[in-house]
Amino acid sequence: MLNLEVLRREPGRVRTASRRRGISTEFVDRVLALDGEHRSLLTAVEQLKAQKNALSAEISKAADKKAKAAELRPRIAELDASIGSAGSGIPRLEEAISTALAEVPNLVDPSIPDGSDETANREVRRWGSPPQFAFAPKPHWELGEALGIFDFERAAKLSGARFSILRGAGARLSRALAQFFLDRAARNGYTEINPPLLVSETTMWSTGQLSKFSDQMYAFEGDGDEKLYLIPTAEVPLTSLHRDEILAAEQLPLQYTAYTPCFRKEAGAAGKDTRGLFRQHQFEKVELVWLTTPARSFDDLETLTSHASGLLQELGLAHRTMLLAAGDTGFNSAKTYDLEVWVPSFGRYREISSCSNCTDFQARRSAIRFRQDATAKPEFVHTLNGSGLSLGRTLLAIVENGQRADGGISIPDVLQPFAGFASIEPDGSVRSR
């Protein structure tokens, strides 16, 4: 959520950032008008309340409280009436302001490129080069089905389109990836969390998934009247861990990681990436989250991105780092790097990780604050998140990039100790070195 104060003080900055995202700036004047009205009513009501409180104090100090109360009652009743009429509009205004504000995306950082879509994204780094095959490479769904390590047909039988089954060496490889990613996360200072996969509406709202993206998520009836949502990413529970807390500056940065399934409806993605593992309703991911201070959050974003990129480097997968243009940057984010891995069947780089600095946007919604020192006023932390990495997409990249002429798969060296094998043979069996 945007800071109302920034809107008041620097409406021009808000307009500029919104225009860069390609969204209407009409809300700026609307919110400012509502805010002005709200504040004048508030001041009026508070003055009346102060008068009333003064009269009550007079009663409490009087020798004969009953008599004093009787004497002042008519004046108090008058004040009550004024308070009621002056204050009646306040809840409506507050509601209108917060609803309007909650729908405005984060302000984009000045350092990111202009542009309304992904064609304007800027490539900032490239690592490795796509493998050259002496044969016609196959897509992972063909390889995987032939090897018996992926089964899309039976997955469709069980659950419908956009579900997958990993089998034998495929399932083991996926588990090895999780182990590898978590192992590296631990080395990089992340604390591993095993969070709930169903979270409350409040939690979804506070990380900015609601109310804008409810059509992307699976919802269930909870015990009370609050719905429960299946997490679309572990960013949600990890970022919310310290909701409504005031942290000490020495605690920061906090780095968390979690290996979880993620669930997305993929509404609006009809016809896109319909084959293979690329886009699924259920997938697994190791997520990396930081809670940090405003002073260092953009440096921390570079570190976080390098952690994700480092995994691809260790796996020997060619990839590039894209700085997203304003129009392609997500709702919560001020600045996002996407990592794109080379996928032979697409003949191009495809997203495998997205690392974002959400600045104070989620922290304000979630009330996650810190104190510079014991006497300082609490300020909002900055939250960062990135995938490190998506298991399905990494798996398909390994299979496609590691394929051999005979249809077998070579496993990256670094993964072999975790997997327990060095290759998958054409018959689906595994072989150590």
Added chain:
RNA sequence: GGAGAGAUGGCAGAGCGGUUGAAUGCGGCGGUCUUGAAAACCGCUGGCCCUUCACGGGGCUCGUGGGUUCGAAUCCCACUCUCUCCUCCA
């Protein structure tokens, strides 16, 4: 699923319906003392919002939302959460 207990400031823990935004202890910050530290002693120490250049002034806040009252942490109602016992269970 059944029965009971509770929710107060960073923590622990008081609180006859009327200067109680809240005793007391611990913790934290500042000071005195000390070569330094500890101990001891003194002072300060929640959050949100409005207003003010500032000093300051004001409102809200004792799980949440209502109600009673001139006045509620204290009384009433509803909800949420936590804990204990029984039951069930991976």
